[in-house]
Amino acid sequence: MASDIKRVKGDVLLEIKNLVIDGKSDDEWKPIIRGIDLTLKRGEVLGLIGESGAGKSTLGLAGMGYARPGCRITSGTINFDGIDLVAASEETRRGLWGSRIAYVAQSAAASFNPAHHIIDQTIETAVGHNIMTREKAEADARDLYKRLQLPNPDTIGLRFPHQVSGGQLQRAMTAMAMSCRPDLIIFDEPTTALDVTTQVEVLAAMRNIVEQFNTAAIYITHDLAVVAQMAHRIMVLRYGNLVEEAPTREMLKQPTQEYTKSLWAVRKLQKPETTSDDIILNIDGVDATYGGGTSKVLDNVTVKIPRGTTVAVVGESGSGKSTLARAITGLLPPSKGTISFNGKALPAALANRDRDTLRRIQMIYQSADTALNPRQTVRDIIGRPLEFYLGLKGAANDRRVVQLLENIELNESYIDRYPGEMSGGQKQRISIARALAAEPELIICDEVTSALDQIVQEEILQLLMKLQKETNVTYLFITHDIATVRAISDEIVVMHRGKVVQQGLKSKVLNPPYPAYTELLLSSVPQMDPDWLTGLLAKRSAKV
Amino acid sequence: MHPVLKTVLQRLGLGVLTLFAVSIIIFSSLQMLPGGYAQNILGQGATPETVKNFNHELGLDRPAYVRYVEWIGNAVQGDFGNSYSGTTGTIKRSVSAIIAPRLYNTFFLAAMAAVVAVPLSLLLGVLAALYRNSWYDRIVNSITLTTIAMPEFFIAYLLMFFFAVKHRWFYSLSTVSESTSFWEHVNRATLPALTMTLVIIAHMMRMTRASIINLLASPYIEMAQLKGVSKSQVILRHALPNAWAPIATVIAFNLAYLVVGVVVVEVVYVYPGIGQMMVDAVSSRDMPVVQACALIFAATYILLNLLADIVSITTNPRLLHPK
Structure with a gap:
């Protein structure tokens, strides 16, 4: 049971060694992850960054011992808290999923089942794996909704997914992932589908709750500025290979690889402003x-x-x-x-x-x-x-x-x-x-x-x-x-x-001077500075 | 008013309109049939004079629209008129009286087949989706496809051969009357019901399987797996509730077939249902009976489709619980 385990910060929680994952395209198996090592400690947030096709989602899901249909784990080991996820039976893996390792998907709107109430989906694992009674799980879910600053936390769970906004649903999915207090959460581009002004709130809520429960996380994204706010350490991936790995501040200050620098470079393109009366x-x-x-x-x-x-x-x-x-x-x-x-x-x-x-x-x-x-x-x-x-x-x-x-x-x-x-x-x-x-x-x-x-x-x-x-x-x-x-x-x-x-x-x-909405919009765009989110939240709460 | 109730009322209104349109089509197409009741009953030797008198007696010499208005006017009040063949001199037999026991038999048989076929095909379909591409899936698919591919009468004779001739478990003839007890009726109708079950099961089972599998690529299904939900619960709790709409449509279609498409089965088992009676009425040009049967068939289709629509709406939370 998750609660029986001593949460000691600094212990290795997840260790992936020399992992190779193949994907099937045109009836041929081709490697998408080419021998990557990954280590994650308890309570640590690791950012996985790369462009599409870099293999970051595949690697993140491998952290759960899961390979999508059309993918297979060819070699390597995935060790989660002493359990070998590659060799483990499906039964063992399913026992871990949702309770000790949870997943937060990109599109909350698509990842919530349209046919069930939000709260029933939030507590499904906790009740289904007999971790809590239904009453206790529901009370806990309402508490999580509150911590994630969802409006009307006592009743929002009784709504259907289509009845709440995208940003709220994304936070509800984080509550769902948190319901069993897992040791590890995989966040797979959780704010990519959101507007920037909504993104700020969701990022803040997710970062906050992960810190509160000392949960380890793998945060997958293509957006550098976002990962800079969330992760303690960053891994840069390209074509299924690891390009570079370093603590966030260090990497932002001085990336060593050319590819990383090209990602870091602020847009070179600058068009001189012109106008016309025509x-x-x-x-x-x-x-x-x-x-x-x-x-x-x-x-x-x-x-x-x-x-x-x-x-x-x-x-x-x-x-x-x-x-x-x-x-x-x-x-x-x-x-x-x-x-x-x-x-x-x-x-x-x-x-x-x-x-x-x-x-x-x-x-x-x-x-x-x-x-x-x-x-x-x-x-x-x-x-x-x-x-x-x-x-x-x-x-x-x-x-x-x-x-x-x-x-x-x-x-x-x-x-x-x-x-x-x-x-x-x-x-x-x-x-x-x-x-x-x-x-x-x-x-x-x-x-x-x-x-x-x-x-x-x-x-x-x-x-x-x-x-x-x-x-x-x-x-x-x-x-x-x-x-x-x-x-x-x-x-x-x-x-x-x-x-x-x-x-x-x-x-x-x-x-400046900005109209109010322009200011909100511009200030919500994430910056590379890892203290940006903290600073922005402080500034906004000072204003209120 | 709740939007669902509104939609249902709208559909119901449309159904009534459709029924009227169907009644016009039935009536006018029957006018186009060659010959008539009089020629049929009086035979080839009848003089034009006698035919004319006979028609006058039945009121058939009046213009078609007058007869239509009279018929539909009475039908709306539940009176489908009198059967021609049942009328001799002053003794008249109303269509309703003739149809009622037959209709009961037909619905009895349809209900028996449905009670077996619908749950069975749902179960087979869900299992086929759960163990998709396995041996079980392939075997179930081939068996149900075989039974749907064979003509109904052939299945009927096969069943009769094995279950009535080889092993004397059931009756080969399903004659029932109003004095037949309920369980005796069930016993006698077993083979025809089984025949019809075999005919309709493939369609419903395959639709159940397909509409569930269709949903398995959805992100919320992956999410459910990654929440540690078991395979069977993924199908039952997460896929099936979203798959009802297409399944309900196919079930409605097949249930309608159980009522209106069973003439062959009735003939093979000599079961006194409405299909056989309608065929007899057409050949003897007993128009009031034919019209009443056709109208009942149309109403069955419309009602079952309405039910399917209601299922589609009530299983879709977006429609049931608007923002």
């Missing part, structure tokens, strides 16, 4: 609603976009930034207000716009995987707008496709590839080429770098800037990532709950 798109007093007028998502939005510049629209989920894009493209005709393009009013609905108007406004989406047809080759994907808007056919069409491929820094050889045969960054480049093919004046970029790794993001942003220089195209850049905004925008529009909070040049918006 307004290409003028959004004037626009309202938009969903559900036949029942919910207003844009409220009197007025935005001016100067030609040849990059205007960033920032805001959290539900701020209406994507809806603004839908209104501009005509997918969601505004219920009030006008949108004029090149000085002329745009017909509200997509169906009423002529082909040339359609050509001039193009869009690039967040996920190239869903925006590109997987059964079309690059030739078809880029060739289609060339034929549709410009009437190019046959050899002329092919020549232009090759030219566009060169513009996006890919070569001719990509022309016959399918989306499935390219990397995430390459696919996003194809999406950009498809938008460029129409020779547009305005491109709406909807979170185009959000699904990409840091280094690839940088490359894509550089490409977009280069293309702007060459063609003087205007970008409306929708994002929730302040770092991206800092790097590429000329002007910034801050949105909150369907309203424009602020619009202005980057230098103005990102510097």
